[in-house]
Amino acid sequence: MTSPTAQPIPQAATVLLLRDAPDGGAPEIFTITRHASLAFSAGVSAFPGGRIDSADALPPDLWDGTDLAAWGRLLRLEPDAAGKVLAGVVRETFEETGVLLARNRDGTPVSADLLSDWPEDTRQQVEDQEMDFGALLAEHALRPDPSGLRPLSRWITPEGPPRRYDTYFFAAALPEGQLPGTLSFEGIASRWTTAAEALADFQAGRHRLMPPTWAQFRALLPAQSVADALAQAGTIETVQPTVVAGSPRQIIGFTDAEDYALELAAGWPPSEE
Template sequence: MRELPAEMVLPEGMVPDEPPATPVVPRDAATVVLIRDTATRPEVFLQRRVTGMAFAGGMTVFPGGGVDRRDSDTSVAWTGPDPAWWGRCFDCGPALATALVCAAVRETFEESGVLLAGPDETSVVADTRPFHDARKALEKRELSLAQFLSEAGLVLRADLLRPWAHWVTPIEEPRRYDTRFFVAVLPEGQRADDVTSEASDALWQTPADAIADWREGRRGLMPPTWMTLADLDEFDSVADVMAADRTVEKIIPRVVRRGGELHVVLPGDPEYPTADSEVGRR
């Protein structure tokens, strides 16, 4: 497993001095890394979360969010790998796999305006502007993804997604997510925007430039985002990313305190076993 940079420090206050006696049960969530080709290197779509948000406020992230109970609606029109296949990729049952894929498509549409759906199994919506009202209704939980697709005569294109990673928030944190990461190519004709209440700005960047911005202090990155960017930086094209043979393994980082600063350690790190019940102090 790739190592996190030694200079990666979590914002003070993200982890309480007294972690919960019993770890919070993480909420299932989905994150989608949108990618596109350029003349030189692939770019990814990133959003800076609004400062003050309960989770990762001010940090730069990929679109995504928690699974909604209505994401489990099995009536959703679907084409591509079935829920059983996704369940094998993410080590979960078909019901949760259905909800994760639906959440991935829904959250991507809500947060970036990119819709991974089309009139049939071979086409994708080229212009999402006619679905502006539905996007707002989805965001307000007034409409489910299954209802929206049915009323619009669209099918979810699960074949446009690829499984990428699986991260669980450290047990030391009071707000936790069990997040599956997907990658998807920006559909032709569509554009990603920043029309969401959860982001203060958004942009397309190469993974290398995004990491450079973090290193220079211009943006904050959480460990899963940094790791994903570092992995994607090894690919020369979108086609290579989508063809990558990924084995998805669950990663549960831990938090240790070194010299008064909060650092994240991963399985295999010598400090990892020392943080079994509380924030370690070094």
């Protein structure tokens, strides 16, 4: 009997928005607590992002000034595919937080005043695909701006679960003058936290972290500023963990997987604080 043809794993992209702490300590990272009713990663703390879709095939002129061939080499993708990943992380960040990683045609950053003048339902219309994201940018003479993005890693969901994703993780400084706004329906809460605080909350059971999220926080522990964190990024490592048979919560095949399992066990069941 011929086995069915394997379906391609959907691509996704997510971003760690960073800002320097007011006291000059370790950089803070924006996280979202995902709604408990979601079909994927319900109830966990995560970063803004989501699935790459057809809306991310932007017209070529919107990439003027961006070297998609260079990005393709960095992400190990064809230039057009790299463009879709970059557009996806810009679009998803805008949909989920209102932060727009974009610039004007002259290269200057998008104005926070311009964004505040847009109708309140603009983000929702983009998310519902009632408004084309590329058309929105073009209407306001904007370009997606991936220049501030730094690739961190690429994680592919283990075999077994019905929903799998091939996800690219990026870091980026929060654009000057912009702040995350009202969350989309996917988020029930948000916060700025340092890597050390996020990991401590995970160990105590106060916040749930999936292995990729935990690994990004772990990698950022040495960073003492946003500039430091961005300087450490830039090399894509593909991680494809596996689930231990008979133990769905035990995931192996990534750096420090044993530490993750120990910290997960220490915080389970979750704290009621």
